Amino acid sequence: METQTAKILDGKALSAKIQQSLSAQIQELQPKFGRPPGLAVLMVGDNPASAAYVRGKERACEKVGIASFGKHFPTQTSLAELEDTIAALNNDPQVDGILVQLPLPEHLDSVKLLNQIAPEKDVDGLHPVNMGRLVRSEEGLRSCTPAGVMRLLEEYQIPVQGKQAVVLGRSILVGKPLALMLLEANATVTVAHSRSHEIKSITQSADILIAAVGRNGLVTGEMLKPGAIVVDVGINRVVDASGKDRLIGDVHFESASKVAEYITPVPGGIGPMTVAMLLQNTVKSYLTRF
Template sequence: METQTAKLLDGKALAAKIHQELTSEISQLQPKIGRPPGLAVLMVGDNPASAAYVRNKEKACAKVGIASFNRHFPEETTQAELETVIQELNQDERVDGILVQLPLPKHLDSVALLHQIIPEKDADGLHPVNLGKLVRGETGLRSCTPAGVMCLLDEYSIPVAGKKAVVVGRSILVGKPLALMLLEANATVTIAHSRTKDLKAITKEADILIAAVGRPQLINAEMVNRGAVVVDVGINRVTDANGKSRLVGDVDFHSTQGVASYITPVPGGVGPMTVAMLLQNTVSSYSGTVNREQ
């Protein structure tokens, strides 16, 4: 049997295209609204990975013309202090999107903070109101990573309707909303997770296989149906015998590349799409202010 090499689903290239579209949209809307769109990212403590993510978001905002209202708080900041800041940002007419950078220090309740953000400014698309709209198939801000996955599938004209989709992972951040989005696109969806028996038997049936569990290289070539589309949402830092660290996904890319028809790289696949969808949500909230003012 001849070996194939999967085509790459290039999230970096698509994110750059979306950035260009958003830049154009903002330049058209700004004269009507009289200000640029605004995004506020709240970060608590000094987690180096979080700091890097926040810097990436700031750079992406600057690139498309979104004003950043980022706030960095010391580790010992209280729940009440953060809730007050969120309420102020809810009232701030310059701010269209608010998100709390996770993870937070252990003494803080991230869910309670998320509930403080008004649904119209929920840039992460994780507020119960927005998740409820997703369940009902209504218009609302969508969770960024799953929306980015759907955008990638659409960009590469990968048919979803009628296909068997398997999502490995059931988090509220990715697994559950992504399963709902695939269902909305008329896929037949199975959700697998840590308690699933015989995971391989389930993943082998997938036309579209999405790994979102945070376990390095959990999915290998033997678990993938020949010709399947494989989307790797995982970002895991692993250290080799020489002490060098690198990023890998939840999929063993090199072995799976010979079986799949399409595959996302890590990094450069889903990660850039998550940030692009965050900007998209912010601009959607911003353009909504035009509609409210007219």
């Protein structure tokens, strides 16, 4: 029987390392600045997955010394009330970062709401100003999940320049900004999506393959170039034989890890990197205020 040959890109360990260094930085700066960095995570409704993500973000904030100004609103909250809350947070000198946990209940226009966040406090990097800065390769707050992918590749000294990078998925949250970041790092980038033909021949051309689709086990080993770098952004909840909830990525780990050189696990890959980048963006925003 073939065994796993791929090395693990350990997002959990790198996230812990980044958090340790942010914590030390905050301890040093807080006495000079007179306050800790502050992050407001806004959540609307009772989506259990969102609630778990928000709890994770707040716990991470507490661990590194970032103050939380989060608010949890009932499902029926109006757009006007949320806009007022964001306006107040935009003007609050204790708050460096504002994040609206997605998805929002259907009656709320998430684009309209995200556009209310002051770009300099937009730690999720989703405001058109920050997206525009990314397109132009200007300094700005970069979206957390794609930034986490790039940071993980950098940590393992995986060369990106000149490589064929394939991104599966073209969402504004992951696929599009990631394609831009890879391009900025001088990769040759292909973006595939639900209307792409011959996905297998596209994935087989990838030196670096990033899956951000949301389809359990979509990418199998036979779809990969031998020695590829495989980054699995997907998070899919499945119920296993014992009735327990389990998280599975877009990549079929067992077959892919026999072909790839490096691979991210799910969980323990890009999920923790996303949290680390959120904390890092909050500290970055804090530093610009003094």
